[in-house]
Amino acid sequence: MAENEAPHRAGLFDIRFIIGALIGLYGLIVLITGLFTSDAQVAKADGLNINLWAGIGMLVVGIGFGLWARIRPIVVPAEPKQEAAEPPAH
Amino acid sequence: MVLAAEGQLRLDANWVDYLIVALYFAFVIGIGVMAKRSVSTSIDFFLSGRSLPAWVTGLAFISANLGAVEIMGMSANGAQFGIPTVHYFWIGAVPAMLFLGVVMMPFYYGSKVRSVPEFMRRRFGTGAHLVNALSFAIAQLLIAGINLFLLAKIVNILLGWNLYISLVVAAIIVLSYITLGGLSAAIYNEVLQFFVIVAALLPLTLVGLHKVGGYGGLKDKITAAGNGPAQLSSWPGTNLTGIDSPVLSVIGLVFGLGFVLSFGYWTTNFVEVQRAMASSSISAAQRSPIIGAFPKMFVPFIVIFPGMIAAVVASEVASAKADGSKSFDYNNSLLYLIRDLLPNGMLGIAIAGLLASFMAGMAANISAFNTVFSYDLWQTYIVKERSDDYYLRVGRIATFAATVIAIGTALIARNYQNIMDYLQTLFGFFNAPLFATFILGMFWKRMTATAAWTGLVSGTLAAIAVGVLGTDVLGSLSTGVWSLSGQGASFTAAGAAFVVDILVSVAVTSVTQPRKESELRGLVYSLTPKADFHDENEGALAWYQTPNTLAGIGLVMVVILNIIFW
Numbered sequence: 001m002a003e004n005e006a007p008h009r010a011g012l013f014d015i016r017f018i019i020g021a022l023i024g025l026y027g028l029i030v031l032i033t034g035l036f037t038s039d040a041q042v043a044k045a046d047g048l049n050i051n052l053w054a055g056i057g058m059l060v061v062g063i064g065f066g067l068w069a070r071i072r073p074i075v076v077p078a079e080p081k082q083e084a085a086e087p088p089a090h
Numbered sequence: 091m092v093l094a095a096e097g098q099l100r101l102d103a104n105w106v107d108y109l110i111v112a113l114y115f116a117f118v119i120g121i122g123v124m125a126k127r128s129v130s131t132s133i134d135f136f137l138s139g140r141s142l143p144a145w146v147t148g149l150a151f152i153s154a155n156l157g158a159v160e161i162m163g164m165s166a167n168g169a170q171f172g173i174p175t176v177h178y179f180w181i182g183a184v185p186a187m188l189f190l191g192v193v194m195m196p197f198y199y200g201s202k203v204r205s206v207p208e209f210m211r212r213r214f215g216t217g218a219h220l221v222n223a224l225s226f227a228i229a230q231l232l233i234a235g236i237n238l239f240l241l242a243k244i245v246n247i248l249l250g251w252n253l254y255i256s257l258v259v260a261a262i263i264v265l266s267y268i269t270l271g272g273l274s275a276a277i278y279n280e281v282l283q284f285f286v287i288v289a290a291l292l293p294l295t296l297v298g299l300h301k302v303g304g305y306g307g308l309k310d311k312i313t314a315a316g317n318g319p320a321q322l323s324s325w326p327g328t329n330l331t332g333i334d335s336p337v338l339s340v341i342g343l344v345f346g347l348g349f350v351l352s353f354g355y356w357t358t359n360f361v362e363v364q365r366a367m368a369s370s371s372i373s374a375a376q377r378s379p380i381i382g383a384f385p386k387m388f389v390p391f392i393v394i395f396p397g398m399i400a401a402v403v404a405s406e407v408a409s410a411k412a413d414g415s416k417s418f419d420y421n422n423s424l425l426y427l428i429r430d431l432l433p434n435g436m437l438g439i440a441i442a443g444l445l446a447s448f449m450a451g452m453a454a455n456i457s458a459f460n461t462v463f464s465y466d467l468w469q470t471y472i473v474k475e476r477s478d479d480y481y482l483r484v485g486r487i488a489t490f491a492a493t494v495i496a497i498g499t500a501l502i503a504r505n506y507q508n509i510m511d512y513l514q515t516l517f518g519f520f521n522a523p524l525f526a527t528f529i530l531g532m533f534w535k536r537m538t539a540t541a542a543w544t545g546l547v548s549g550t551l552a553a554i555a556v557g558v559l560g561t562d563v564l565g566s567l568s569t570g571v572w573s574l575s576g577q578g579a580s581f582t583a584a585g586a587a588f589v590v591d592i593l594v595s596v597a598v599t600s601v602t603q604p605r606k607e608s609e610l611r612g613l614v615y616s617l618t619p620k621a622d623f624h625d626e627n628e629g630a631l632a633w634y635q636t637p638n639t640l641a642g643i644g645l646v647m648v649v650i651l652n653i654i655f656w
Contacts, residue, residue, distance in 0.1 A: 022113070037435065054292075
């Protein structure tokens with residue numbers, strides 16, 4: 001994205017980290033809420049503690065995205081982008 | 091859409107839900123700030139530097155369309171019509187997306203144009219270009235305003251915030267992340283939004299299915315409510331099309347919805363195509379709509395199913411359906427289900443998902459608008475040959491202006507809801523002839539510039555004529571000469587526009603002078619060497635990365651889905 005001289009990693013701006021962080025945090029919050037969800041609230045969702053289960057699901061997805069970004073980082077190529085330099089065609 | 095009376099749908103949000111919503115906004119703004127660091131040229135701002143991987147642009151491709159209108163509208167259709175609603179996805183979207191990736195994307199990406207109207211200009215000159223760019227830009231402002239209004243309305247109904255304050259706050263948030271980060275920020279947020287929406291709707295669907303006793307239980311309950319086969323099998327979908335004859339209904343679905351309307355929308359709408367243009371290579375650009383088609387196939391299960399469940403579980407929806415009440419607004423079905431089933435915690439996720447989809451819809455309209463405005467209108471017709479920095483600045487100003495105008499349109503939408511609906515129908519009429527003109531232009535080297543704009547104009551007029559002769563398609567403008575209304579009428583209008591466009595284009599081409607063939611390389615299929623449409627590294631692609639193979643798999647899967655829900 002940026003036109004630096006050497007190839008570099010997208011790092012935290014890698015969308016997978018962002019997705020992983022948000023969904024993971026959501027998972028954590030909802031999971032903890034699930035541990036304290038009242039019986040009335042559980043009954044609302046037809047007896048399923050959906051906070052707990054959805055929380056676990058989201059946490060797993062979040063961690064999955066984090067791992068994916070960690071294991072296969074995006075390397076931003078160093079070569080200049082010729083399209084950007086090209087004058088608009090008329 | 092008209093939303094329910096105040097209070098009836100107020101959700102019991104507590105601090106956990108607000109925390110979840112606040113977290114979402116923090117991420118949205120954070121993305122804008124981070125994306126700003128990578129914006130140095132206008133191509134960065136408008137096309138994300140053409141650097142994004144295909145799965146990102148592919149998800150953004152469908153997320154740009156997975157706005158509020160889609161989620162609320164399709165779950166409403168699910169509640170009202172049942173399974174036949176899947177046609178909007180499996181007939182009305184997936185085939186066109188695959189076609190865009192395989193056939194049309196090489197022209198768009200390969201010719202290095204920066205917008206769909208710009209392709210029009212390169213192929214046909216300024217006449218057709220001006221028609222296309224102007225109608226597109228105006229339509230985007232209108233739709234952005236509608237999205238913004240619905241967003242504010244939802245916040246107002248669900249959380250009880252003041253409508254005007256929600257309107258302005260939402261506009262400021264969208265404005266800040268697009269002016270900061272341009273298309274990258276918009277796309278990143280769309281991808282993020284996709285996951286938040288899935289995180290909200292998938293658990294909702296599962297809880298709902300649990301409640302009605304699985305899909306079998308849902309079918310039993312729908313049958314028990316007296317809506318048997320028509321709502322449980324996808325064909326012939328007479329309730330959806332409003333066409334009584336089953337044969338005509340199927341023809342209407344396949345040609346009207348599946349061919350003319352959906353190809354017109356998906357292959358020429360720059361809001362979506364812009365996402366694919368931001369890819370890193372020609373094959374990645376081709377892959378984005380194709381990759382997007384896979385999740386698109388399964389969106390019905392988390393959008394239409396909750397609607398169908400709401401129709402048997404949520405008392406308001408169920409009783410309205412039993413009475414056949416005409417005044418009931420099915421657009422709220424999803425909200426009723428969320429209110430009835432989700433506990434605090436998941437409730438916050440659901441609210442965040444809904445807000446996300448409204449904002450992403452608006453951001454998509456605005457980021458497509460600022461590109462077309464800056465490149466296709468300002469740079470082409472008004473102030474030419476300035477530095478790249480200048481156009482980047484124009485883009486930022488256009489974004490600001492568009493947001494302000496969207497607030498204005500939102501206020502108009504609040505007071506004149508019907509007019510907005512009809513205007514949207516009207517703008518829909520531009521799409522069908524556009525597709526006809528593009529596809530002729532790409533495959534027929536003789537087609538002339540005069541043919542292009544006369545075809546576009548007469549096709550659009552034909553659609554409007556059908557609308558005027560029909561019943562209630564364009565409100566009081568419709569004279570009701572023949573009794574065609576609803577979906578059947580839009581299918582006919584689109585079909586007429588398509589046929590008239592082709593006939594006029596062919597007729598005019600035969601009496602006008604075609605352009606020199608040497609000027610059309612990269613723009614017309616027969617005049618473009620195959621090598622132009624290939625990347626140097628195309629040979630290194632694995633089988634699952636070749637667009638045609640992927641599209642083939644997608645086509646087989648959508649046929650199977652159609653058969654399962656026959």
